Amino acid sequence: MLWNRSVTIGLADTSCDQCMGVGLRPVYKNSPTTCSCVFRAIFRACLNRFRECAAYEGLSGSVSWEYFGSQGRRTSYSRKREEYMADFCLISRRVLEPAEHRLFRFYYLLGADWKLCARRFKTDRSVLFRSLARIERRLGRAFAETVPYSIFPLDEYFGGVARDAGTTPASPVRPRNRARLDPPIRRAA
Ligand SMILES: [Zn+2]
Numbered sequence: 654m655l656w657n658r659s660v661t662i663g664l665a666d667t668s669c670d671q672c673m674g675v676g677l678r679p680v681y682k683n684s685p686t687t688c689s690c691v692f693r694a695i696f697r698a699c700l701n702r703f704r705e706c707a708a709y710e711g712l713s714g715s716v717s718w719e720y721f722g723s724q725g726r727r728t729s730y731s732r733k734r735e736e737y738m739a740d741f742c743l744i745s746r747r748v749l750e751p752a753e754h755r756l757f758r759f760y761y762l763l764g765a766d767w768k769l770c771a772r773r774f775k776t777d778r779s780v781l782f783r784s785l786a787r788i789e790r791r792l793g794r795a796f797a798e799t800v801p802y803s804i805f806p807l808d809e810y811f812g813g814v815a816r817d818a819g820t821t822p823a824s825p826v827r828p829r830n831r832a833r834l835d836p837p838i839r840r841a842a
Contacts (some may be wrong), residue, residue: 747795
């Protein structure tokens with residue numbers, strides 16, 4: 654995702670004192686970076702959609718046609734709700750450290766409150782909420798920046814998006830033919 658003011662201003666927290674509601678904040682030598690309130694907003698939007706999908710547990714959605722690729726517009730069957738829930742969980746597991754992922758699972762997926770989590774992880778309230786904020790920042794960024802298929806924006810994920818350029822899997826890195834490397838030592842005459 655390309656982070657610019659047009660994207661971030663709709664997601665930023667209007668009361669954020671870091672970016673003043675713009676979503677971009679200046680860092681070293683005035684180069685702007687995306688504010689953490691934007692990533693947290695993305696995380697909450699994805700989490701809310703995950704909970705909506707989970708509420709349909711047992712009622713599997715109907716299959717839908719999905720277009721993919723650009724040349725020829727091929728189609729495939731998909732179950733969007735189930736795929737979204739799987740993507741949400743798999744990205745979370747890949748991005749977070751094991752300890753963070755345990756906390757994420759307890760607090761966000763299993764619905765434990767902060768008192769229960771604080772007792773379970775033997776920490777106090779302030780440390781726990783700092784950890785939760787860090788998890789939200791990391792996951793919000795990952796949900797938006799995963800390539801080639803991110804799960805945010807949600808309307809593109811569920812509605813499909815037409816791409817001008819074809820998307821191909823990353824090609825493996827070929828081993829280079831390296832010449833023999835001799836150390837620069839003067840040879841005996
Ligand atoms: Zn902000």
